[in-house]
Amino acid sequence: MSALDDLKYNDQGLIPAIVQDCENGDVLMMAWMNRESLQRTVDSGKATYWSRSRQEFWVKGETSGHTQAVKRIAVDCDMDTLLMWVEQVGAACHENYRSCFFRDLVHGELKVNSERL
Amino acid sequence: MSALDDLKYNDQGLIPAIVQDCENGDVLMMAWMNRESLQRTVDSGKATYWSRSRQEFWVKGETSGHTQAVKRIAVDCDMDTLLMWVEQVGAACHENYRSCFFRDLVHGELKVNSERL
Numbered sequence: 575m576s577a578l579d580d581l582k583y584n585d586q587g588l589i590p591a592i593v594q595d596c597e598n599g600d601v602l603m604m605a606w607m608n609r610e611s612l613q614r615t616v617d618s619g620k621a622t623y624w625s626r627s628r629q630e631f632w633v634k635g636e637t638s639g640h641t642q643a644v645k646r647i648a649v650d651c652d653m654d655t656l657l658m659w660v661e662q663v664g665a666a667c668h669e670n671y672r673s674c675f676f677r678d679l680v681h682g683e684l685k686v687n688s689e690r691l
Numbered sequence: 692m693s694a695l696d697d698l699k700y701n702d703q704g705l706i707p708a709i710v711q712d713c714e715n716g717d718v719l720m721m722a723w724m725n726r727e728s729l730q731r732t733v734d735s736g737k738a739t740y741w742s743r744s745r746q747e748f749w750v751k752g753e754t755s756g757h758t759q760a761v762k763r764i765a766v767d768c769d770m771d772t773l774l775m776w777v778e779q780v781g782a783a784c785h786e787n788y789r790s791c792f793f794r795d796l797v798h799g800e801l802k803v804n805s806e807r808l
Contacts, residue, residue, distance in 0.1 A: 604772045677765060678763060
């Protein structure tokens with residue numbers, strides 16, 4: 575029996591994982607996991623998500639080289655959200671920004687808040 | 692026309708909001724918003740969520756006093772996740788921990804990582 579079985583996955587069997595840069599605390603991205611991708615993440619130390627669009631496992635950085643070495647995982651009070659601290663290589667975002675949250679919402683408009691790597 | 696209309700809400704009209712402590716960068720919680728709760732958050736500066744269990748708006752801290760003054764909001768590349776920086780009064784978690792992520796997943800078990808306020 576593992577705590578992974580006690581997590582509350584949604585009706586698609588998924589749980590959101592918030593990813594934080596363990597060096598500076600920046601939130602880099604959020605992605606989805608199922609139980610198996612979380613197990614693979616724990617076992618390998620490599621962040622492994624479930625791609626909802628492609629319906630397949632997705633080892634972060636496998637093609638881009640922008641890997642995430644998972645240093646720590648926390649679970650929230652409701653057991654339905656994960657928080658992971660990672661060592662991020664390069665850009666977490668496929669648009670080549672360090673963080674996926676590269677735009678601020680300001681007076682109803684989006685303003686880019688950082689530069690591409 | 693507002694960028695709020697361009698966000699990708701899920702099939703229940705919701706978007707997840709990650710909440711980060713603007714003082715120390717700790718991730719405090721994740722909750723869900725619909726367009727109207729985000730609009731109320733922007734207009735009032737008070738974090739206002741949509742309670743999926745109660746199916747009602749939920750102004751954070753309205754009953755507990757543990758309010759969240761929203762200082763900044765960012766949007767991710769896919770336009771389907773929000774990141775908010777807040778000034779958190781007291782505990783973000785209803786179990787009286789500062790952060791909802793008060794347990795670490797360690798070797799398949801949950802270990803409390805902080806103390807109650």
